[in-house]
Amino acid sequence: MDPLPVAITFDFLTSVNFWTSVGVLAATYALVALGLQLNVGFTGIVNFGAAGFMAVGAYTMAILTIDTDISFWLSLPLSILVTMAFGLIVGLPSLRLRTDYLAIATIAFAEIIRLIAQNARELTGGNQGLFCSDDQSKCFDDTWLDVSDRIEGWLVDLGWSDPEILFPLLLVAWALVLIVTLGLLFVQRSPWGRVLRAVREDEDAARALGKNAVAYKLQSLVISAAIAAIAGWILALNLATVHPIDFEPLVTFFAYGVLVLGGLANYWGVLVGSVIFWTLLEATRFIDVFEDQSDQTALRLAIVGLVLILLMAFRPQGMFGKREEMVLGD
Amino acid sequence: MEARSLTLGAEESAWQRLKEAADRRPALAAAIVLGVIVVVMVASKGLHDVAQTGLTGLSLGAIYALGAVGLTLVYGILKLVNFAHGDFLTFGAYMAYVVNVTWGMPLVLGIFFAMAMTAMLGVLFEKVMWGPMRARRAGLLQLLLMSIGLAFLIRAFIQYVWSTEIRFLDVNVIETVEVFGLRIGRTSLVILVVGIVLIAAIGLMLRYTLLGKQMRALSDNLELAETSGIDTSRVILYTWLFAGALAGLAGVMAAATTELRPELGFELLLPIFAAVILGGIGDAFGALAGGLVLGLIIEWSTMFIEARWKVSIGFVALIIVLIVRPQGIFGRAREI
Numbered sequence: 001m002d003p004l005p006v007a008i009t010f011d012f013l014t015s016v017n018f019w020t021s022v023g024v025l026a027a028t029y030a031l032v033a034l035g036l037q038l039n040v041g042f043t044g045i046v047n048f049g050a051a052g053f054m055a056v057g058a059y060t061m062a063i064l065t066i067d068t069d070i071s072f073w074l075s076l077p078l079s080i081l082v083t084m085a086f087g088l089i090v091g092l093p094s095l096r097l098r099t100d101y102l103a104i105a106t107i108a109f110a111e112i113i114r115l116i117a118q119n120a121r122e123l124t125g126g127n128q129g130l131f132c133s134d135d136q137s138k139c140f141d142d143t144w145l146d147v148s149d150r151i152e153g154w155l156v157d158l159g160w161s162d163p164e165i166l167f168p169l170l171l172v173a174w175a176l177v178l179i180v181t182l183g184l185l186f187v188q189r190s191p192w193g194r195v196l197r198a199v200r201e202d203e204d205a206a207r208a209l210g211k212n213a214v215a216y217k218l219q220s221l222v223i224s225a226a227i228a229a230i231a232g233w234i235l236a237l238n239l240a241t242v243h244p245i246d247f248e249p250l251v252t253f254f255a256y257g258v259l260v261l262g263g264l265a266n267y268w269g270v271l272v273g274s275v276i277f278w279t280l281l282e283a284t285r286f287i288d289v290f291e292d293q294s295d296q297t298a299l300r301l302a303i304v305g306l307v308l309i310l311l312m313a314f315r316p317q318g319m320f321g322k323r324e325e326m327v328l329g330d
Numbered sequence: 331m332e333a334r335s336l337t338l339g340a341e342e343s344a345w346q347r348l349k350e351a352a353d354r355r356p357a358l359a360a361a362i363v364l365g366v367i368v369v370v371m372v373a374s375k376g377l378h379d380v381a382q383t384g385l386t387g388l389s390l391g392a393i394y395a396l397g398a399v400g401l402t403l404v405y406g407i408l409k410l411v412n413f414a415h416g417d418f419l420t421f422g423a424y425m426a427y428v429v430n431v432t433w434g435m436p437l438v439l440g441i442f443f444a445m446a447m448t449a450m451l452g453v454l455f456e457k458v459m460w461g462p463m464r465a466r467r468a469g470l471l472q473l474l475l476m477s478i479g480l481a482f483l484i485r486a487f488i489q490y491v492w493s494t495e496i497r498f499l500d501v502n503v504i505e506t507v508e509v510f511g512l513r514i515g516r517t518s519l520v521i522l523v524v525g526i527v528l529i530a531a532i533g534l535m536l537r538y539t540l541l542g543k544q545m546r547a548l549s550d551n552l553e554l555a556e557t558s559g560i561d562t563s564r565v566i567l568y569t570w571l572f573a574g575a576l577a578g579l580a581g582v583m584a585a586a587t588t589e590l591r592p593e594l595g596f597e598l599l600l601p602i603f604a605a606v607i608l609g610g611i612g613d614a615f616g617a618l619a620g621g622l623v624l625g626l627i628i629e630w631s632t633m634f635i636e637a638r639w640k641v642s643i644g645f646v647a648l649i650i651v652l653i654v655r656p657q658g659i660f661g662r663a664r665e666i
Binding site: 115316 | 473
């Protein structure tokens, strides 16, 4: 083996392009992890189906805009409703299960959704993915690109002569992240949020007080499905295509990485965690030690693997989590 | 009116009796259900098709079974939902590749090397990770996420050393043989025979040897096993050796019939979990049977629906079992 040529430059840290791509990815995963925070951190249900819900959100939005006369704007709320319905379908049978069974059941549901996306070719385009209608007359992100252009115009007016192409998406994505975070903080302080915590701490006690624990868990799962659907749109608009490969279980695992890095039972922590997580992962693109693409993905996997192992071993509450509020299962 | 309600009551009690009987002898009930399904399929699709897909199903199921028995024991004994188990399979497959292709030696040697190395890998992580974490009383979610991290590390290592390029073991995958008018690939046949023989051997070992009994005792109730004088840390070590070796073997078998990719094991992990749950978590016999049944279900399904859907059938079976009988098809109703 020849010695490793260390050729890392830190120029990228001042590049707008770098931070824009980090920002969009961080917003996407912050949304997924916010939903997981509601489930894992505040309700004590270990949901491993996030990638499946993202897929339902993204595919519904794309299919409705391409194959029907429904407008992009109407497809957004509709796709949330459809994803919430899927949340019900997943939650009703599985939420009575013990933690470990629930984790496997939700991941199996997510995989079924991905396999449907891969195999129901007439509806989803299969492994070709979804982008435009067959005659190329209509693409799912047409309306978004108009909006994006308008935002770009405003940026130019503000004096930024050549804005990054993904910068408008970055702004919209983080606006959505903020809205969702504030919304979650609000409901968490409500009586409903307190019942969720009670269910997390002691389900039997909550039930003894007359609270229908399964119903609360179901509501928690359905809300997190809706948030995952929003993350699904951003992923789709970012990549300009909807493809089954982007909804592998890996996505859920990465979101768990973001969640435990930020810390359980803390919504703001998730946002910080997501930015740090994606800064680390995207920075691997600028390390010239490796010869090919597969080495770079290997490095990414190794980083996420180490983050998960070290955090769980030495600081399971993450950066901002509260140890006493952690549900670790028994 | 009166009579009708009476007959209804009688029917209900008959159904109730049937359910209770099924709960007393779950294995028998499962066998009967499987038998009925086979008869119905033979009647509708003919004996040849059912036997042909069944043969393929058993050779697939043998891989699941060998992967599942280690996973279920680790799960039962250590309360560890080991998401890295799939990557143990991948690791084993690449170890066999090193011997078989890189060094150009016979695959049999590769299999033994793969089993030894994967067993060592299991013990290594028990020593540096799982043992210390248990000592700290880490919770289920903590261990589960750690195992995902470990899975990533193993896959990253494999991807770094061998890249994502698709590789093949040096086996003959083209030649087929005819047995009783059924066609099967030569390699698949060898795998089927080796798999079934090993599954029987493992079953006997778990049933009759002291170590096997101790493993099952630990899986059933760790504290109770400890108080009755079993050296638990020794049994845990042997369990890792056992689980690792079988995972390595299952990985080589999967690679011999398909191809080597860094995702090989992870893609097998969920079906293996399905086999574990089918058999009841912690139940080693159940995992063996669950693997074979799952392989059969998946291949038989191709007679009725397009083959591209067959992977989903495994997950649908998993979810149905979780909803209807979370204790597994062979398990008795217990606290879930």
